[in-house]
Amino acid sequence: MRYNKFLKWFAVASTVGMLLILLGGALVTKTDSGMGCGRHWPGCNGQLIPSEITPEVLIEFSHRLVTGAVGILIVVLAVWSWKSIGHIRETKFLAFMAVFFLILQALIGAAQVLWGQGDFILALHFGISLISFAAVLLLTLLIFEVDQKFDTDKIRIGKSLKWHTIGVSIYSYIVVYTGALVRHTNSGLVCSEWPLCRNDQFELPGNMYEWVQMGHRAAAALIFIWLAIIAIHVIRHYKDQRAILWGWIIAFILVTAQVITGMIVILTKLNLYVALLHSLFISLLFGLLTYMVLLVSRSKDSR
Known part of the structure; x- marks a missing residue:
């Protein structure tokens, strides 16, 4: 029992650490600190520890240190989980992921520093980190389920909700990618109005940057509507299953917070703190959606 208690705390620390990696990466991008250490990796400006500390160096070097430290935690968590709860079918797959x-x-971050990458490739960086975060989060939830399973061992999900769950989870990754593309192409303020691009008049985007910005807004609007439909459906038909009911209610709350912070980011001209909250909400939403997919995989029958 004490062994499991230590594993739980270690898993929570690893999950928080992965969130710090995600937010740290977003901070590097939003503050244009990617070249804070020059074209040097893993060192910084030709040194193991930089002697001259600028804001850009501090942000980039701190992100590398956090990534390295948390990386060790993740490897230990993966091995520990494999040995401790490897009998649970999802454990080994999630540990590997x-x-x-x-x-x-x-490696993608290192390649960007050493050789540079195109914006469309760099936009994948956040999404790849997000998959690792989701895997760590699910591992943590599996560890906590060992002692208290709530009602997740009695899940019954209908075909309609199953397809909605899988579809919106895959689609959320597209939303994440378009948001990362907005950052990496510096398209954040190309449209100064909200929800339309400018002058509160509907017109097609006039260049690639407007297409990127408005494409992301359209993608975010669709996932907001999609999750609202799912939440209403679940409230009507799944009141007897707490994990399903509250999972989708929280998902809708998170997507609402993401939309609101996205709007505020535009109206405040890319306020850094709001922008980081925007990244946090989409990270939590994606993690939650992957958990709902896991519950779908456990569903015994359909309604």
């Missing part, structure tokens, strides 16, 4: 995608995002 957590480590694999953590390493992959680190």
Whole structure:
């Protein structure tokens, strides 16, 4: 029992650490600190520890340190979970995914520093980190389920909700990618009005940057509507299943918060703190949606 208690706290620390990696990466991008250490990796400006500290160096080097430290936690968590709860069918797959995608995002980050990458490739960086975060989050939830399963061992999900769950989860990754593309192409303020691009008049985007910005807004609007429909359906038909009911209610709250912070980001001309909240909400939403997919995979029958 004490062994499991330590594993739980370690899993929580690893999950929080992965969130810090995600937000740290967003901070690097939003503050244009990616070249804070020059074309040097893993060192910084030709040194193991930089002697000259500028805001850009501090942000970039701190992100690397956090990624390295949390990376060790993730590897330990993966091995520990494999040995402790490897009998649970999802454990080994999630442990592998957590480590694999953590390493992959680190390699893409290193490649950007050493050789540079196109905006469309860089936009994948956040999404790859997000997959690792989701895997760590699900591992943590599995560890907590060992002692208290709530009602997740009695899940009954109908075909309609199953397809909605899988579809909106896949689609959420597209929303994440378009948001990352907005950041990496510097399209954040190309449209100064909200919800339309300018002058509160509907017109087609006039250049690639407007297409990127308005494409992301359209994608965000669709996932907001989609999750609202799912939430209404669940409230009507799944009141007897707490994990399903509250999971989708929280998902709708998170997507609402994401839309609101996205609007505020535009109206405040890219306020850094609001922009980081925007990244936080979409990260939590994606993690929650992957958990709903896990519950779908456990569903015994359909309604």
